Amino acid sequence: MSRLSIAVLGCVVALALASCDREAAPATAPVAKPAQPAPFVAPQDVFERDARAIVGISYPPGLERYPALAKLLVAHAQARRAVLDGALAKAPSNAAPFELTLRFSTAADAPRMFAVVADEELYTGGATSRPSRTVFLWLPAQNRLLTPDEMIPDPAAWSRLHADIRKLQRQESASLSAPDAEGAMQRVFVPRFNSAGRIAGLRFPTDGGGEVEVAGSDLKSLVAPAYAAWFEDAPMSADAAPAPSAPATP
Known part of the structure; x- marks a missing residue:
């Protein structure tokens, strides 16, 4: 065999081996990017009034520091609104307007604890409304309620x-x-x-x-x-x- 033929054969073998190596190499999986946290959306104050009910809900400033607490406050407001809606569903159409007033306010803002008070007035008929108070004691270091x-x-x-x-x-x-x-x-x-x-x-x-x-x-x-x-x-x-x-x- 001539030297030229040997050289050509060597090139063919080298190309074949390189092609096999490329086919045997596993495909590299794409690197998943970490999920970005959803941007914080501050709870919105509510004021609604019609012939059947008056609703007023207000939130304190500073909740962007504690998004998990903000969600709990919104859930509390929704639960109290559901109580009002349930009473409205059972009330006669000519009843006096029902009312829900829910005011969240900051009672303490310290490194150990961020406390929010929810003062409520609920009127669903009768002579007077029913006041109540709920306190949320938030531990910033542990990101939870106490x-x-x-x-x-x-x-x-x-x-x-x-x-x-x-x-x-x-x-x-x-x-x-x-x-x-x-x-x-x-x-x-x-x-x-x-x-x-x-x-x-x-x-x-x-x-x-x-x-x-x-x-x-x-x-x-x-x-x-x-x-x-x-x-x-x-x-x-x-x-x-x-x-x-x-x-x-x-």
């Missing part, structure tokens, strides 16, 4: 708070009648933070529509250990205590 029973888990602690609230009410007004057990035992409170970011007190609603505050120093022994250090004048934990200084060298 329930009152999680902070104060012991039923005996709630009983002690009941007694303290009755005592404080009597001190504020000697003519104020004592609240019934059911009203006073509502497990609803609003925290008040001091300038250092600790809870200076918890404000509890009273039957008369007011509030009574229990000092943070009186609450430390009642709250769960995980939250005791959040309260004013709480004892320093062992891991946060300053290390003892080394003895001076003579």
Whole structure:
């Protein structure tokens, strides 16, 4: 065989091997791009009025920081609107207009907690409307709600708070009648933070529509250990205590 033929044959073999390598190599899968979070859409205030009902719902500013909380507030408003709609469906057409007023307001804005209060007035007939209050205690670091029973888990602690609230009410007004057990035992409170970011007190609603505050120093022994250090004048934990200084060298 001539040298030219050998060279041509070598080229043919090399091309064939290269083609096999390309066919054997697995196709590279496209790299999936991470899904982009949906842009935050702030809840919109609502004001509607017709012959049968009046609806007013307002939201606080700053919810763009906590989108998950914003969704919970919207869901709460939708649930209360459903109650109104259910009452309207059963009411006669000539009934007095029903009403739902729901106002969300920021009660505390601290690094440990962002608290929103929902004050509601619902009228579905009768002599007066029915007021109620719901408190949303949001933990920014954990991106979740904190329930009152999680902070104060012991039923005996709630009983002690009941007694303290009755005592404080009597001190504020000697003519104020004592609240019934059911009203006073509502497990609803609003925290008040001091300038250092600790809870200076918890404000509890009273039957008369007011509030009574229990000092943070009186609450430390009642709250769960995980939250005791959040309260004013709480004892320093062992891991946060300053290390003892080394003895001076003579």
